[in-house]
Amino acid sequence: MANNLSKTQIDKLGDRVRKGDITEADLRLLDEYRRSFSDAYEFVIEEIRSRLELEPTGRPAKSTSSIREKLLRESIRLSQVQDIAGCRQVVQSVAAQESALESLRSLFTNLTVVDRRRRPSHGYRAVHLIVKHSGKLVEIQLRTTLQHMWAEFSEKLSDVFDPAIKYGGGDAATAQLLLDLSALLARAEKEETALMSMEQQVSELLSRGTRSEVRRKKLIDVEREIRELKKEQIQISEDALAMLHTLIDSLPKKKRRT
Amino acid sequence: MWFLIEYNRQQGEVVTLKRFKENERSKAENSRLELELELNRAGGEHEVVLLQAASEVSLRRTHRRYFEDLLELAS
Secondary structure, eight states: OOOOOOHHHHHHHHHHHHHTOOOHHHHHHHHHHHHTTHHHHHHHHHHHHHHHOOOOEEESSOOHHHHHHHHHHHOOOGGGOTTSEEEEEEESSHHHHHHHHHHHHHHOSSEEEEETTTSOBTTBOOEEEEEEETTEEEEEEEEEHHHHHHHHHHHHHHHHTOGGGGGTOSOHHHHHHHHHHHHHHHHHHHHHHHHHHHHHHHHHHHHTOSOSHHHHHHHHHHHHHHHHHHHHHHHHHHHHHHHHHHHHHTSOHHHHTO | OEEEEEEETTTTEEEEEEEEOTTOHHHHHHHHHHHHHHHHHHTOOOEEEEEEOSSHHHHHHHTHHHHOOHHHHHO
16 A cells, blocks of 8 residues: 655654554554555565465554554654564574574565674564565564563563563563573573584484494584583573563562463 | 454453454454544553464464463463
8 A cells, every 4th residue: 555644744643643642533644654564564474475484473563552652762753663564483493593584684685684682672682674665664573482482571571560671671670580581591592502503413423423433432422512401401491480480479469360 | 364452451461352364454454443443532552453374373372472471471
């Protein structure tokens, strides 16, 4: 759908949305603006589905409440919001995330990658890709299962406890626990990658046979390292679970089951 | 499939969930607007979002926070 709104109209609408006094006419206008991303959204979703055989969950239009929060939080104009339309893909591991990232880089030419694994945003880790198509931006969120678990937990905590939590505000102890948990999960993913590389080494060594004494010794060493890493992974899982429960226990009881 | 979700953030609960077929995008978008207008008239502050997923299982996996409580998310 074509967008007949001028940039000035869009930004003035954004100012009214930011103030929170939204009329019925404003909601219709906002709807029209969001629908103007339809073609770009469909292009991105269809490309990912048909060419990469992934099944992202699409969100053709950001919710009014999320737009308002973003405008309040970031002091930007509505026409500058980059994630009006988007989608989310969750993959099992960092290796799968890297592979999907490379595929997406090859698939879209007009693309910006924001790697929040290297520079987390208040503990949030993921890869975001912003695709520009026909002058419109569409955001692809690419998360591993662990990154996703942290993000959903943090967002739920913000929903039911304090909206500031998601962006590093609110209760300082809660914010710190979330940061610690994020760092712990980052470590878990680093070790998971190391483990995969070692398992690959083992299968390579095995494929070359175990008659050589040097190879046999190497195999024993790598297998020992794998065992150590697996033990560490179990410890990290236990620590992460303990952190999550410390967080939940610090909440008022009635909020834990919401 | 399209899923229209009305979510009460403070309660952390889905209020309504409507399902639309893959070819009913326009109908789903119109329903989203109607719901937003209705809530605006009533002074409600629920989040209204339209999502497209291969199945409800996929939706519940990529958007866990709408459907699970903190204890479930932590498990």
